[in-house]
Amino acid sequence: MTIKVHHKLLLTGAAGGLGQALRERLKANCDVLRLSDRVRFGEAGAHEEVVLADLSDADAVSAMVQGVDAIVHLGGVSVEGPFGPILQANILGVYNLYEAARKHGVKRVVFASSNHVTGFYRQSQTITTHEPARPDSLYGVSKAFGEDLSRFYFDRYAIETACLRIGSSFPEPRDRRMLATWLSFEDLHRLITACLTTPVLGHSIIFGMSDNAVTWWDNAQARHVGYVPQDSSDVFREAVYARTLAPDLSDAAVQFQGGGFVKAGPFE
Ligand code: NAI
Numbered sequence: 001m002t003i004k005v006h007h008k009l010l011l012t013g014a015a016g017g018l019g020q021a022l023r024e025r026l027k028a029n030c031d032v033l034r035l036s037d038r039v040r041f042g043e044a045g046a047h048e049e050v051v052l053a054d055l056s057d058a059d060a061v062s063a064m065v066q067g068v069d070a071i072v073h074l075g076g077v078s079v080e081g082p083f084g085p086i087l088q089a090n091i092l093g094v095y096n097l098y099e100a101a102r103k104h105g106v107k108r109v110v111f112a113s114s115n116h117v118t119g120f121y122r123q124s125q126t127i128t129t130h131e132p133a134r135p136d137s138l139y140g141v142s143k144a145f146g147e148d149l150s151r152f153y154f155d156r157y158a159i160e161t162a163c164l165r166i167g168s169s170f171p172e173p174r175d176r177r178m179l180a181t182w183l184s185f186e187d188l189h190r191l192i193t194a195c196l197t198t199p200v201l202g203h204s205i206i207f208g209m210s211d212n213a214v215t216w217w218d219n220a221q222a223r224h225v226g227y228v229p230q231d232s233s234d235v236f237r238e239a240v241y242a243r244t245l246a247p248d249l250s251d252a253a254v255q256f257q258g259g260g261f262v263k264a265g266p267f268e
């Protein structure tokens with residue numbers, strides 16, 4: 001399969017955990033990978049460019065976006081916390097990104113949304129992407145805003161977006177909840193590749209998960225992107241059970257899909 005369909009690709013949040021995991025992998029998807037973050041993370045290597053930009057700075061974001069063919073947008077606040085930074089990075093920042101995409105003619109974006117858009121559904125439910133949002137945190141609300149904003153830019157300006165409601169993307173599942181939510185780095189790259197290469201993406205919402213036996217999410221509405229996960233949390237199950245306590249079923253973090261996010265804060 002040809003996965004290099006873009007000349008220049010922009011990866012935001014390049015200094016973060018997923019940015020670092022994707023830096024090498026995404027080189028197969030383009031001729032030139034432009035890496036961006038607001039913090040320094042080293043020099044550009046071969047076939048790379050580095051552009052430092054704070055997402056809340058519209059001029060810096062415009063310069064970051066100019067000249068790229070597609071965007072993988074991971075940058076922003078990635079956990080629950082005070083509203084100020086979330087507002088700047090995840091709300092104003094995503095607006096600045098889509099305005100820059102509109103001005104510079106970028107037609108495809110892969111947006112790192114989050115399972116916390118629907119974190120207040122119960123762990124005993126299986127939901128599709130057609131269920132209404134039920135954010136579990138201000139962070140989740142900010143990702144829901146990003147999903148809605150990207151839908152507006154699709155309906156109005158034909159900028160296609162895949163909103164990836166990523167579960168838990170780490171080297172291994174860290175606890176029992178993550179056995180349901182885990183997304184391996186390889187599957188994350190497969191998912192992003194599918195979204196960058198599918199002929200017609202439209203505006204798609206997709207749960208970012210590996211092929212885990214226990215899951216709360218149904219991706220049947222996203223068959224058109226052709227994502228086929230090849231990893232599974234199941235190989236970690238025994239070890240995770242051995243090192244973690246049986247869940248307290250009266251704990252909201254165990255009842256709801258968002259886990260600890262449902263009871264984080266308030267912070268201000
Ligand atoms: P991270 O926190 O490690 O990386 C986020 C990066 O964004 C950081 O390098 C940070 O410097 C940058 N950033 C923050 N505010 C910024 C601003 N105002 N301007 C420019 N850059 C800014 O997070 P991680 O784990 O790498 O996640 C990447 C994306 O995926 C995030 O958007 C997160 O919300 C989303 N996600 C990640 C999940 C995971 O399991 N790792 C699960 C669900 C969503």
Ligand code: 15L
Nearest residue numbers: 078079114115116167168181
């Ligand atoms: C997220 O949205 C966070 O970015 C990540 O750090 C994890 O906490 C993940 O969700 C999760 O739900 O496990």
